[in-house]
Amino acid sequence: MNDLRQIQQRMNEFVAERDWEQFHSPKNLSMALAVEAGELMEHFQWMTEEDSARLPADKLAEVEFELADILLYLVRIAEQTGIDLLGAVNKKMELNEKKYPAHVVRGSSRKYTEYN
Amino acid sequence: MNDLRQIQQRMNEFVAERDWEQFHSPKNLSMALAVEAGELMEHFQWMTEEDSARLPADKLAEVEFELADILLYLVRIAEQTGIDLLGAVNKKMELNEKKYPAHVVRGSSRKYTEYN
Amino acid sequence: MNDLRQIQQRMNEFVAERDWEQFHSPKNLSMALAVEAGELMEHFQWMTEEDSARLPADKLAEVEFELADILLYLVRIAEQTGIDLLGAVNKKMELNEKKYPAHVVRGSSRKYTEYN
Amino acid sequence: MNDLRQIQQRMNEFVAERDWEQFHSPKNLSMALAVEAGELMEHFQWMTEEDSARLPADKLAEVEFELADILLYLVRIAEQTGIDLLGAVNKKMELNEKKYPAHVVRGSSRKYTEYN
Numbered sequence: 001m002n003d004l005r006q007i008q009q010r011m012n013e014f015v016a017e018r019d020w021e022q023f024h025s026p027k028n029l030s031m032a033l034a035v036e037a038g039e040l041m042e043h044f045q046w047m048t049e050e051d052s053a054r055l056p057a058d059k060l061a062e063v064e065f066e067l068a069d070i071l072l073y074l075v076r077i078a079e080q081t082g083i084d085l086l087g088a089v090n091k092k093m094e095l096n097e098k099k100y101p102a103h104v105v106r107g108s109s110r111k112y113t114e115y116n
Numbered sequence: 117m118n119d120l121r122q123i124q125q126r127m128n129e130f131v132a133e134r135d136w137e138q139f140h141s142p143k144n145l146s147m148a149l150a151v152e153a154g155e156l157m158e159h160f161q162w163m164t165e166e167d168s169a170r171l172p173a174d175k176l177a178e179v180e181f182e183l184a185d186i187l188l189y190l191v192r193i194a195e196q197t198g199i200d201l202l203g204a205v206n207k208k209m210e211l212n213e214k215k216y217p218a219h220v221v222r223g224s225s226r227k228y229t230e231y232n
Numbered sequence: 233m234n235d236l237r238q239i240q241q242r243m244n245e246f247v248a249e250r251d252w253e254q255f256h257s258p259k260n261l262s263m264a265l266a267v268e269a270g271e272l273m274e275h276f277q278w279m280t281e282e283d284s285a286r287l288p289a290d291k292l293a294e295v296e297f298e299l300a301d302i303l304l305y306l307v308r309i310a311e312q313t314g315i316d317l318l319g320a321v322n323k324k325m326e327l328n329e330k331k332y333p334a335h336v337v338r339g340s341s342r343k344y345t346e347y348n
Numbered sequence: 349m350n351d352l353r354q355i356q357q358r359m360n361e362f363v364a365e366r367d368w369e370q371f372h373s374p375k376n377l378s379m380a381l382a383v384e385a386g387e388l389m390e391h392f393q394w395m396t397e398e399d400s401a402r403l404p405a406d407k408l409a410e411v412e413f414e415l416a417d418i419l420l421y422l423v424r425i426a427e428q429t430g431i432d433l434l435g436a437v438n439k440k441m442e443l444n445e446k447k448y449p450a451h452v453v454r455g456s457s458r459k460y461t462e463y464n
Contacts, residue, residue, distance in 0.1 A: 025165035025169050030157045030159075041266065064199050081179060088180045092181055148393050257400050257401055258392060265418070273379065295425075295429060325362065338367050
């Protein structure tokens, strides 16, 4: 069993034991994920890009938990919609590899922006 | 090697081949992740919670790609900050299990809201 | 002078007195606004739609400040991009009135979702 | 009547004529606002801060509409929660002026980050 599946199962148990399925509609979970994405961004909003790449240890520990929260909600949404997260990611990476051929998009910020 | 690590390595290669590391500061990636979280939410914003749990096939296919995009940016941020995503999630789940004991928080929406 | 302009000028003075223009690139301000939008949403994420329309007084006071924060960043972005906010809103409302003729879109949730 | 009130009234009529109040719970509107905040950010995510301050005309026109959308949803939330937006902003600006005295916080990025 892959580790995304394992996280998903552990979360299923966690939620079931607390009777929290009732709050976990995909709608609500998508809000919760976006709220966490906002909390992640809050750490970086007034930093330069350079500083965001060399966080002090205390910031890093906070960012670590934000990343975890986002992944946990992601896995909950996958569960509640019946989506296979690993399958979705593999499909998307294949698509991206075709959509952005390295020899075409390489080394140009303008192209990057346009393609995305 | 766990599958989060595998996705991360495949993304590293994808980004390196296109010379896109220059755009991938944690600051920029956190914005990109939040943008994708917004796109995910857009599918649900005018739906009832019930409808969000039974998406038609075409919507579901779109949501699948949004989930993939979020995971891909998450993995990029982990890479650029040196955070071990699987480790972070395990740490956070342990913390949550202690913070919200099942027998205390079970079956109460008020408690759920307060605790979160 | 309209009141959006007045808010904008008061904020200009507030920021100048603190020498904070240096942090207020449109890029950073757009992040700050999205972070505040996340904080606003956090109040509603586990509520039903009905409950979100009848907030207790303490919640309402918090929501009030979130709305203020969003407007303040909006006004800062208008300032830093040279956009006339009132003009922009008037233009957009005219556009919406043409794009969604009342007799066509009235009373249908499906249409609402499709049009938006 | 201030212009925020005027926008609010024009939006009230727009929404009533289309029978769209039914979708406009504060919960849903907060999602819609956050989605628009994401669309605004999307314009800036791969730009440098400097470039975000000198947008080409076509980008600027798009950003203008994003700002308008955010303000329109903000005004709708004010309506649906009974919050006086102009009053809220004035209250918040007074608070900020006390919380961040110019002579204390001036000219320090570290202080800015900490205070915010």
